Amino acid sequence: MVKWSRFNIASIVFGFAFLYLPIVLLVIFSFNESKLVTVWAGFSTKWYVQLLHNQALLDAAWVTVRVGLISATVATVLGTLAALAMTRYTRFRGRMLFSGMIYAPLVMPEVITGLSMLLLFVAIGLDRGFWTLTLAHITFTMCFVAVVVQSRLLSFDRSIEEAAMDLGATPVATFLQVTLPVIAPAVFSGWVLAFTLSLDDLVISNFTSGPGATTLPMKIYSQVRLGVTPEINAVCTILIGIVAMGVLIASVVSRRREIQRVRDEQAAFAL
Amino acid sequence: MKSLGSIRRSFAPWADPTAVPFIAVKNVTKKFGDFVAVDNLSLNIYPREFFALLGASGCGKSTLLRMLAGFEQPTSGEIVLDGQSLAGIPPYRRPVNMMFQSYALFPHMTVENNIAFGLKQDGMPKPQIAERVDQMLKLVKLDKFAKRKPHQLSGGQRQRVALARSLAKRPKVLLLDEPLGALDKKLREETQFELMDLQQQLGLTFVVVTHDQEEAMTMADRIAVMAHGKVIQVATPPEIYEAPNSRFVADFIGDVNIFDGTVSSAGPGTVEIATQTGFTVRVASSDAPAVGAKIGLAIRPEKIRVSRDEPACAPLNAAQGEIWDIGYLGDMTIFHVRLKDGKVIKASSLNAVRAVEDPLGYDQQVWISFDENAGVVLKD
Numbered sequence: 295m296v297k298w299s300r301f302n303i304a305s306i307v308f309g310f311a312f313l314y315l316p317i318v319l320l321v322i323f324s325f326n327e328s329k330l331v332t333v334w335a336g337f338s339t340k341w342y343v344q345l346l347h348n349q350a351l352l353d354a355a356w357v358t359v360r361v362g363l364i365s366a367t368v369a370t371v372l373g374t375l376a377a378l379a380m381t382r383y384t385r386f387r388g389r390m391l392f393s394g395m396i397y398a399p400l401v402m403p404e405v406i407t408g409l410s411m412l413l414l415f416v417a418i419g420l421d422r423g424f425w426t427l428t429l430a431h432i433t434f435t436m437c438f439v440a441v442v443v444q445s446r447l448l449s450f451d452r453s454i455e456e457a458a459m460d461l462g463a464t465p466v467a468t469f470l471q472v473t474l475p476v477i478a479p480a481v482f483s484g485w486v487l488a489f490t491l492s493l494d495d496l497v498i499s500n501f502t503s504g505p506g507a508t509t510l511p512m513k514i515y516s517q518v519r520l521g522v523t524p525e526i527n528a529v530c531t532i533l534i535g536i537v538a539m540g541v542l543i544a545s546v547v548s549r550r551r552e553i554q555r556v557r558d559e560q561a562a563f564a565l
Numbered sequence: 566m567k568s569l570g571s572i573r574r575s576f577a578p579w580a581d582p583t584a585v586p587f588i589a590v591k592n593v594t595k596k597f598g599d600f601v602a603v604d605n606l607s608l609n610i611y612p613r614e615f616f617a618l619l620g621a622s623g624c625g626k627s628t629l630l631r632m633l634a635g636f637e638q639p640t641s642g643e644i645v646l647d648g649q650s651l652a653g654i655p656p657y658r659r660p661v662n663m664m665f666q667s668y669a670l671f672p673h674m675t676v677e678n679n680i681a682f683g684l685k686q687d688g689m690p691k692p693q694i695a696e697r698v699d700q701m702l703k704l705v706k707l708d709k710f711a712k713r714k715p716h717q718l719s720g721g722q723r724q725r726v727a728l729a730r731s732l733a734k735r736p737k738v739l740l741l742d743e744p745l746g747a748l749d750k751k752l753r754e755e756t757q758f759e760l761m762d763l764q765q766q767l768g769l770t771f772v773v774v775t776h777d778q779e780e781a782m783t784m785a786d787r788i789a790v791m792a793h794g795k796v797i798q799v800a801t802p803p804e805i806y807e808a809p810n811s812r813f814v815a816d817f818i819g820d821v822n823i824f825d826g827t828v829s830s831a832g833p834g835t836v837e838i839a840t841q842t843g844f845t846v847r848v849a850s851s852d853a854p855a856v857g858a859k860i861g862l863a864i865r866p867e868k869i870r871v872s873r874d875e876p877a878c879a880p881l882n883a884a885q886g887e888i889w890d891i892g893y894l895g896d897m898t899i900f901h902v903r904l905k906d907g908k909v910i911k912a913s914s915l916n917a918v919r920a921v922e923d924p925l926g927y928d929q930q931v932w933i934s935f936d937e938n939a940g941v942v943l944k945d
Contacts, residue, residue, distance in 0.1 A: 456636055457669035459656045461683030461734065471682075475673045557716055 317534060324527035331522045341528040351529060354513035357424065358493060361509060365431035366489035372432070373439025373488070374481055380440070381447040399437045407434055408501030415502065422504030430502035431492040438491060439484035446480035479551035486544040490537060576786060577801075578611035585648075587612040587770055588633070588738065593642030595628050595794075602628040604794035605642070615764050615771045617785035619778060621817075625794035626774045630740050633772065634663045647737060657686070662736035666743040668727035670715040676726050677702070677711040683734045701729040704763070721752050728760075732767070739764075741773040745780060757783050778818050782806070790814050806865075811945050815863040822869065822910050823943070824862045828854050835937065838862055842906050844884045849938045861943040868939035869912035871900050871925060876934035883934040886910065888927055900925065902933050 324342075328335030345351060380393050399407060411430045412422075420426055454476070458468040474481070496511040503509065508516075510533065514526055578584040586609035595603040603625040610616045618626040631637045632644060635656035644651045651659060662683070671679050677698050684694045702708045705725035715723055724747065731739055744760065745753045761784050764771050775781050781788050782802040789799045790813075798810045809815035812823065826840035836854065838846045846862060854860055870876070876883050889909055890901035895916070902910045910933055925931065 451667065451669070453665050453667050453669040454671055456634075456656070457663070457665055457730075458671070458682065460634055460636075460661075460663045461730070462657045462686035463682070464657055467686060472671055476671075 320527050321531045321534070324524060324531040326524050326527075329524065331524060331527070341524040342532075344525055345528050345532075348525065350508075351510070351513060351525075354508050354510045355529075357427075357507055358510040361424070361428050361431055361507075362489045362492040365428050365435060365492045366485050368428075368432045369435040369488045370439050370481060370485040373436045373484055374443045374477075376436070376440040377443035377447055380444055381450075396437055396440050399434055400441070404434075404495075404497040408498040411498070412501040422502060422507075424503075424507040427499060427503040427507050427509070430498050431495065434495075434498055435488035435491050438487050439481075442484040442487060443477065443480050446477050450477065479548050483544055483548045486540060490540060493537065494533075576613070578614070579609070579787060584611055586610060587614070587647055588772070589645040590629070591643045591645065593629070593632065593639045593644060595625075595632060595637060596640045601794050603632070603639075606794065606796055608789060608796060608799065610770065610772060612770055613764075613768055615761065615784055615786045616773070617781035617788045618772065618774045618791055619776070619781040619788050619817075620791035621776060624791040626791050627742060628794075629791075630663070630742055630772065630774045633738070634661060634740055635659050660736055661738040661740055662731040662734055663740040663742065664727050664731040664744055666746055668715075668723050668747075670723060670726055670730070672715055675712050675714055676707060676718070679715070679726055680730045680733050682730065687734065697733060701733050704732070705729045720747055720749075721756075724748060724756070728763075732763075732769075735767075736769070738770045738772060741771060743775055744773060746775075746777075753780070760784060782818075790817060792817075808941055809863065809943070812861055812863070812943050815941065815943060820866050820911055820913075822864050822866065824864070824940075826860065826862065828856050828858045828860060831856055836942065838942075842884065842904050842908050845881055846940065847881050847937055848940045848942060850942045854942065854944060858944075861945075862940045863943055864935055864940040866899065866911040866913040867897075867915075869910065869933050869935050871902060871912050871914060872932050872934065873925070873929070874932070876932055878934055879932070882937065882939075883932055885930065885932055888925055888929050888931055891925070891927065900931075902931060904933075 323331055325337050326334055327338040376396055415422055415426050454472055455468050458472045463471060494511055496515060499509050499512055514529060517526055588610040590606060590608040593603055593606050618629060620626045628637060632639055635654060680698045680701050681694050684697060702711055705728055707722060707725050710718060710722060745756050748756060757780060785802060787799060787801055788805050790797045792813055798805060798814045805814060805818055815821045824840040824842060826838040828836055829839045830837045834849060835847055836850045840846055848862060884904050886902040886904040888900055889903040892899040897913050897915050899911060899913045902912060904910060912933060
């Protein structure tokens with residue numbers, strides 16, 4: 295066991311404070327009795343109650359969830375297919391360019407992604423609203439799914455696919471019965487990642503949504519400009535809770551499955 | 566085992582000119598870019614034959630097997646199975662199954678689902694699948710392990726699951742890619758005989774790829790020795806061992822001594838060779854090479870006698886030397902005898918007598934000798 299030096303303790307305390315103090319403050323003040331955000335006046339849950347009567351916020355939350363579910367699902371399908379193509383067809387001209395292009399949106403400034411999509415939607419005369427918002431979210435989350443699934447496919451033993459085909463499974467049956475079940479944990483974590491990214495996106499959403507399709511982050515942002523209310527703190531606290539739960543569950547599940555898979559596979563292919 | 570032997574002895578469809586091959590590989594070439602993996606190769610494999618493709622890694626044997634399975638398409642040439650050309654037929658429509666070197670078991674399925682996989686693809690009714698799976702599990706003695714997943718099995722058990730899975734569909738041909746490569750020596754020897762029994766019992770055609778000559782010799786009816794994408798010799802194990810057609814085969818299978826020399830005289834049925842080592846050899850040879858031809862003479866170590874006294878046949882088929890090395894293996898002893906010109910000859914003798922008085926020791930002067938029919942003339 296490494297001895298904890300003062301320096302180590304100090305750096306950990308400082309680091310965690312740096313990361314979590316703002317969030318802790320936000321959570322604490324969401325339970326503030328006072329309407330003034332920075333003045334503590336006792337514990338209360340009234341802002342949470344009030345939240346339930348704020349139709350605009352609830353609508354925004356509903357939009358966010360719907361966009362998240364649809365875009366994450368579509369992005370998972372497209373991203374998985376892209377990952378399959380990139381790992382399976384390794385010998386075509388311009389492969390480096392293609393794989394680079396799949397990763398590019400990862401590092402592309404969101405402002406540029408958002409702006410270019412706005413221009414595209416305007417150019418083809420698509421009215422901005424729920425569906426343009428969803429399309430935009432699919433676009434930028436897809437590459438994250440592709441990266442996650444591709445890294446799994448690289449360690450995938452293809453002889454089990456050959457075995458399936460040898461036993462009479464068509465390529466489609468092989469994919470559905472052998473490949474997909476084996477890579478499912480990676481596909482699932484891809485979906486979770488896409489969903490959380492979609493959930494908290496603000497910049498791209500601002501560019502691509504229209505009237506009637508306001509997401510929660512957009513709503514919060516616009517309200518904050520008029521002044522922070524404890525109500526916003528309450529919403530944010532709930533959001534933090536949901537995201538934290540999601541991340542926790544996803545990591546536990548995928549970690550468990552990953553351990554199981556590694557054990558299965560090492561055992562199955564151990565020579 | 567005895568009945569197996571008698572069936573085997575009378576089994577020789579390749580010698581029958583009217584026999585129709587079950588698998589005919591016709592002038593098949595496979596190129597990967599500039600690399601020629603299989604080079605204009607032709608082979609016939611007969612029904613119920615246990616056929617081995619033997620060669621070092623990279624000789625093209627696995628590529629040939631993958632072409633039979635349908636994972637690779639020949640660049641040119643054709644493969645015919647049971648009268649039907651396999652060109653363009655994908656792996657999932659071929660009446661062959663393969664047992665993979667890595668076993669390639671489906672990690673997310675239980676043993677019984679692994680075995681049932683192929684049957685489900687064919688849309689076999691459930692009760693029948695259950696029955697067949699049961700049958701296969703009994704065949705490979707794994708009935709107690711039906712509900713286990715591959716990672717809960719030992720290497721030998723996994724090998725059996727892979728075998729059962731590939732046999733479940735009753736394929737016309739079973740392809741085996743290094744089937745015993747992952748097992749330890751003892752298990753491997755047991756499994757060799759089990760595979761042979763199984764093949765006889767089911768009456769299937771087996772094509773096995775291996776780099777282990779002992780494995781091929783034990784199991785196969787015929788062996789194709791391959792190198793550089795070509796078949797060097799196809800013959801039964803005794804023929805391959807006793808009558809290799811080339812230096813490569815003689816050297817590849819078992820231990821061998823090769824004497825280089827020139828034909829000094831050729832009589833009816835025999836040739837005399839002046840070896841570079843400096844002694845004259847008379848050997849039986851049906852097709853006598855011309856006088857003056859440079860040839861090699863291959864003699865297996867167990868066909869060379871080592872003695873203190875000058876053998877009766879001297880100076881023909883005999884040479885003097887000294888014992889250079891002794892390897893005692895229990896059942897036999899291997900002598901390395903250094904001849905006068907420095908060439909070291911390997912000779913092995915069976916230790917049939919338990920306590921030999923005054924055995925041969927290091928640095929002793931000895932004679933080596935062999936019979937007229939002990940050596941094989943190699944023309945290349």
